[in-house]
């Protein structure tokens with residue numbers, strides 16, 4: 001169930017297409033129900049998104065704004081603690097002209113001071129002049145380059161302690177995910193080269209530093225740099241997405257709210273960072289329509305029930321809502337091994353731990369009674385539950401070796417022709433039965449046959465309604481023939497584990513769709 005409601009607490013201006021949609025997601029996970037509240041703040045472009053974030057963060061206006069260049073992150077990257085300190089938003093400008101939407105927001109906020117971050121190449125003299133003419137006091141913080149600008153901002157912050165966050169000067173994600181916490185604690189973010197520290201200005205600054213928290217792996221801030229900074233402490237994950245969750249786990253324990261931003265571009269994260277700091281919530285990164293496993297585990301562990309997406313649908317796809325709460329997929333798991341007409345098993349693939357589950361069989365062939373142990377145990381539970389509901393199921397065909405499948409397939413081909421045989425029988429190596437995770441089930445009512453009619457019987461309906469609860473999916477469902485390459489097989493169930501099966505069932509996904517989309 002999805003409830004969609006529009007909040008009417010903002011005015012839709014003529015040229016501003018902004019959206020704030022609150023969606024409550026009621027997600028059912030293997031019996032546990034909980035709701036997550038989603039909202040999205042976005043404008044038509046990055047400049048307008050920054051304006052919308054500012055409206056939400058400073059609804060009553062404020063005295064100071066930090067203005068940064070919107071088309072490149074160079075100087076603005078370390079400006080979040082600065083904006084937080086002066087209690088103002090970060091708004092974006094083009095190098096030579098302030099966009100109308102930004103100007104309108106500056107007026108709405110009733111700003112008296114503006115801090116420009118970066119030199120005249122980043123934000124031109126004309127922009128400065130435009131503001132001065134409006135009667136606004138303008139201050140510029142800039143150095144000879146982005147590194148020196150970061151040192152100037154650090155001086156401005158003038159912290160009472162001597163800790164710093166050190167990030168790579170040419171990558172934006174690490175700086176922006178640490179920004180909310182750095183801002184709250186008034187800790188400067190210093191840009192460093194990825195391999196060496198040779199600059200006198202940086203070395204001089206480091207002389208007074210007690211602890212250096214390096215954000216990112218050795219690929220972004222090298223081991224050589226680590227040796228040359230005072231008391232290095234590295235905070236990093238395997239990717240930008242994981243690094244964001246490592247920071248969230250470390251500094252935002254117990255928080256059930258977060259900002260969700262694209263990890264592919266800097267602008268939305270930069271403008272969102274002040275909001276994150278003021279709300280005291282982490283910034284979590286996603287790629288357009290993909291959620292990293294580390295993000296899924298963070299959301300699960302922290303029981304995140306509220307989040308705000310910053311940016312448009314091209315930056316963060318609406319499908320993210322489902323994906324944040326989808327099960328963690330271990331692509332190496334044998335239980336989730338995909339076997340299709342395009343992805344097949346080798347001749348020598350034999351699953352480990354084959355057992356004969358304690359269920360009713362309608363076959364006497366020994367090999368077919370076998371299943372992988374975990375799947376067999378689940379099948380026993382499924383059959384017992386059916387029994388309790390007065391449904392008598394029979395297991396007809398489980399594990400089939402490569403050779404068995406070759407024999408079967410060749411047989412079908414000689415009887416029905418290859419084209420017809422391909423609709424219902426797999427070529428050797430392409431059968432899910434070779435995984436030991438699949439079982440064909442049937443009933444007395446259909447004469448123990450494997451026929452479509454089984455789906456219409458009370459046994460077939462029971463299987464369709466209950467298989468997921470025991471970790472099974474119907475691999476070849478009705479209406480998905482084009483996707484699966486096989487006709488509807490209501491009798492063929494395949495074990496994937498309860499969490500995955502429930503999710504696939506809920507969102508009507510084949511295993512192939514599930515593995516590629518989630």
Ligand SMILES: [Zn+2]
Nearest residue numbers: 438439440492
């Ligand atoms: Zn089958």
